[in-house]
Amino acid sequence: MDNYTFDQLPQAMRLLHEKMDRLELLLTEHQPPQDTETIFNVTQAAAFLHLSVSTLYVKVCHREVPFNKRGKRLYFYKTELDAWVRKGRKKTVSEIQEEAGQHLLIGKGKA
Template identity: 85%
Template sequence: MENITFDQLPQAMRLLHEKMDRLELLLSENQSPQDKDSIFNVTQAAAFLHLSVSSLYVKVCKREVPFNKRGKRLYFYKAELDEWVRKGRKKTLAEIQEEAGQQLLGVKRKA
């Protein structure tokens, strides 16, 4: 990576913006709308989440996982399952310590 001078900054930003546009285009081409709207049955959803079918039923009964029910059948949207998994992310110890440090700095500044 080369060093960029202040005078070269506008051109570097333009190139960066063009590369980001190309990346967005590539990502949107690779992700078909059909993937977002995929509907899973219980067996498919359990396989997608790497759970047993019985474990998935337990999560459904406790309303821990998003689902749709039509009659006696359960259906799961792939996008909703993806979002559910993402929301379950736990912070690392380093992230918690960083947040605590930021909070302490904020308290000290107010005092």
């Protein structure tokens, strides 16, 4: 670390300010673009879900899958489709057994 005299402080501050400006410019230039929500049309959503387009239409008709409609067109948000798929997760046998064991322990504690 350099020691500056009182007379050198204005020049040191100017250099520091210039370096900070360059650093700020580099950061703003290399900043990744804001991640926008991915929107799918019917064909893209069906491919994403590994379903046929007709099966996806049936699920839309029965309101089983989240969708948006503007006019006659259907749109699907990728995050909503991800959440919908995750919501359908089934528990493993070991998870069910663990929950049952916890439930039995709680029941014994109350008796």
